[in-house]
Amino acid sequence: MTIRRGFSIIETILYVAVLIMIMGTMVIFLVNVVRRESKVTMVLEVNQNARFAIEKINSIIRNSKDATVPADGGGSGSTLSLTMPDANLSPTVFTVTNGTLTMQQGTAAAVPLTSSAVKVSSLTFTNLVDPTAHTRTDNQWPPIACTPQEQNGIWYGVSCYKSKEYCAGILQTIIYLLFGGKLGPCLQPTAAKSVIRMGITVSAPSSGVVTNDYTASITLYATATVPRQN
Amino acid sequence: MVINKRRGQSMVEIIMAIAIMTVGITFSVSILMIVEKGSIESTSEMQAVFYAEEGIQAVISISDRSGTAVAVGTYGLAVQASPAEWILSGTSDTLNGMTRVVTVSTYDTDTKKVDVLVTWKPAPNRTATVDEQVLVTDWAFL
Numbered sequence: 001m002t003i004r005r006g007f008s009i010i011e012t013i014l015y016v017a018v019l020i021m022i023m024g025t026m027v028i029f030l031v032n033v034v035r036r037e038s039k040v041t042m043v044l045e046v047n048q049n050a051r052f053a054i055e056k057i058n059s060i061i062r063n064s065k066d067a068t069v070p071a072d073g074g075g076s077g078s079t080l081s082l083t084m085p086d087a088n089l090s091p092t093v094f095t096v097t098n099g100t101l102t103m104q105q106g107t108a109a110a111v112p113l114t115s116s117a118v119k120v121s122s123l124t125f126t127n128l129v130d131p132t133a134h135t136r137t138d139n140q141w142p143p144i145a146c147t148p149q150e151q152n153g154i155w156y157g158v159s160c161y162k163s164k165e166y167c168a169g170i171l172q173t174i175i176y177l178l179f180g181g182k183l184g185p186c187l188q189p190t191a192a193k194s195v196i197r198m199g200i201t202v203s204a205p206s207s208g209v210v211t212n213d214y215t216a217s218i219t220l221y222a223t224a225t226v227p228r229q230n
Numbered sequence: 231m232v233i234n235k236r237r238g239q240s241m242v243e244i245i246m247a248i249a250i251m252t253v254g255i256t257f258s259v260s261i262l263m264i265v266e267k268g269s270i271e272s273t274s275e276m277q278a279v280f281y282a283e284e285g286i287q288a289v290i291s292i293s294d295r296s297g298t299a300v301a302v303g304t305y306g307l308a309v310q311a312s313p314a315e316w317i318l319s320g321t322s323d324t325l326n327g328m329t330r331v332v333t334v335s336t337y338d339t340d341t342k343k344v345d346v347l348v349t350w351k352p353a354p355n356r357t358a359t360v361d362e363q364v365l366v367t368d369w370a371f372l
Contacts (some may be wrong), residue, residue, distance in 0.1 A: 040269045074314025195291045220280045223287040
């Protein structure tokens, strides 16, 4: 029976070598994990900010009355100014200040819509409505010529903008009976007040990020229409 | 009674331990790489979804102007300079490697079915698509 106490120098060196190998691998592994994790976080942060920003602007456009900036007929710029049904929220202005998208409603202070962790590197709005090319008038007066048409026992004006909602009615029928269908106060829907195309590019700032070899960036486009009934 | 009292590990045990650890690390790294790839691909997926949704909204704005402008066929979308508005043009349009095709088919007398298909390649050997549909009604013909 042999009892050996302690380690020989060879054993110690061997253990230390193995330990260094294992530790080295672990460190490389952990650095890798941290880098990839920060990259994924960065991508998600950038994506979420872009998505939130564009959906917020989209929903506000759809609830607005009109877009005053950029101008109708193809005006474009990095600022969007909307007239809102609620006077207290008018105008609602979206713009980029120092890489942050801000929204200002009425006289309230501007609020940021994107986090400080990301940078809005580009924001464009284009107003795709031509007021001269496609104007239709609401409540047209004097009445324009209408040739009513019967459908399911109801008379509809058809030669103006032929919508049940806008041209139907008892008045239409009475006028038809009186004037032989040549005149009618056709209510015509107006063209959309504004069709806004927007594009936003959100990227992660290069500083303060562990990964230098990759910059997360996303560009999203959307088109939203200001409804004519607002 | 013979007592064979060996303390510590044999070389074989150490090699075994290292091998198991290597397998474990390789496995975790590959999972991380998949997650990373997925998050980067989610960027192009989100862009595609917005691109398709914009196509839907653009077609609605065209139909809004004139119901007859949305006729049966296959189109691309473009922004016309004068008058400034969305128009159907060509057979497809592209943006950052994504192709958008608008297909208009008849749904019923006054209604058209609009299908917006966005196709892109997240990797050289793979094709991904986003498909959105909407029905547009030409109120002028009701």
